Amino acid sequence: MQEARERIRFQNVSMQFPTAGGPLDVVSDMTFAISQGEFVALVGPSGCGKTTLMNMAAGFVRPTSGRVTLDGKEITGPGPDRGVMFQEYGVFPWLTVEQNIAFGLELKASRVAAGERAAIVERYLKLMGLTDFRKAYPKTLSGGMRQRLALARAYAVHPEFVLMDEPFGALDAQTRSAMHDLLLEILHAEGKTVMLITHSVEEAVYLASKVLVISARPSRIREVVDIPFPYPRERALQETPEFNALRARIHGSVMREYAAQEAQARSKAQG
Numbered sequence: 001m002q003e004a005r006e007r008i009r010f011q012n013v014s015m016q017f018p019t020a021g022g023p024l025d026v027v028s029d030m031t032f033a034i035s036q037g038e039f040v041a042l043v044g045p046s047g048c049g050k051t052t053l054m055n056m057a058a059g060f061v062r063p064t065s066g067r068v069t070l071d072g073k074e075i076t077g078p079g080p081d082r083g084v085m086f087q088e089y090g091v092f093p094w095l096t097v098e099q100n101i102a103f104g105l106e107l108k109a110s111r112v113a114a115g116e117r118a119a120i121v122e123r124y125l126k127l128m129g130l131t132d133f134r135k136a137y138p139k140t141l142s143g144g145m146r147q148r149l150a151l152a153r154a155y156a157v158h159p160e161f162v163l164m165d166e167p168f169g170a171l172d173a174q175t176r177s178a179m180h181d182l183l184l185e186i187l188h189a190e191g192k193t194v195m196l197i198t199h200s201v202e203e204a205v206y207l208a209s210k211v212l213v214i215s216a217r218p219s220r221i222r223e224v225v226d227i228p229f230p231y232p233r234e235r236a237l238q239e240t241p242e243f244n245a246l247r248a249r250i251h252g253s254v255m256r257e258y259a260a261q262e263a264q265a266r267s268k269a270q271g
């Protein structure tokens with residue numbers, strides 16, 4: 001079988017932030033790649049630099065050293081080829097549901113003809129079950145509906161890459177589970193390449209084709225785990241011994257990094 005084409009590459013990437021207590025090494029010499037159609041999830045202790053890595057792929061920040069490239073070209077800023085979904089939903093509270101979905105389509109950079117916009121908005125309103133709420137403002141929606149709106153917004157511009165930072169963290173378990181399946185469905189239909197940051201190992205194993213375990217700060221890749229379950233995936237997968245064995249193994253690996261990070265913090269406090 002032909003190897004999937006590599007798209008995003010982190011090459012010897014390091015990031016240092018100036019802080020009041022001196023420079024803080026957040027990412028240290030990290031190298032990894034995301035190939036076409038891959039769904040890569042990053043898990044690791046809180047504060048280990050996951051969001052920083054995603055911000056680099058999104059083009060919001062540049063590494064202190066090393067390169068982050070897209071198809072071999074250095075990423076120097078955001079672009080319509082990368083749709084970003086943040087923890088805090090990524091919807092504009094001052095726009096209605098349909099205006100939120102249309103927003104990215106109206107930006108010049110996404111180059112969507114005016115005639116096509118309405119059809120795209122309709123399609124995503126329907127897909128996300130938001131048609132009856134098209135004139136509503138986000139604050140009047142439930143958390144799950146806001147999340148569906150954020151997904152619709154990110155997808156409407158047809159990005160090749162979806163970059164997600166804890167997109168489901170604030171949801172209750174049932175809504176989260178429904179969002180997982182909706183995401184898998186859309187990815188199956190539209191074949192996108194995904195980078196997901198999550199604290200949930202279960203979510204990572206259920207959704208991703210590859211899980212990267214990130215170490216305590218300064219972060220490195222501790223482990224790369226290929227997830228062997230074929231798509232489309234169904235919830236019943238989560239009840240299988242294979243799923244649980246993999247989840248437990250990765251969870252153990254993440255917990256060791258949490259412990260390392262705590263030990264680091266303790267020794268710093270002592271001395």
Ligand SMILES: Nc1ncnc2c1ncn2[C@@H]1O[C@H](COP(=O)(O)OP(=O)(O)OP(=O)(O)O)[C@@H](O)[C@H]1O
Nearest residue numbers: 017018019024026045046047048049050051052053
């Ligand atoms: N602009 C900045 N200036 C200084 N420090 C920063 C800046 N951005 C991030 N940091 C620090 O870098 C570290 C990594 O932050 P980051 O948000 O990437 O971690 P994370 O792994 O996504 O965390 P969490 O899992 O808690 O969301 C943190 O200690 C944070 O305080």
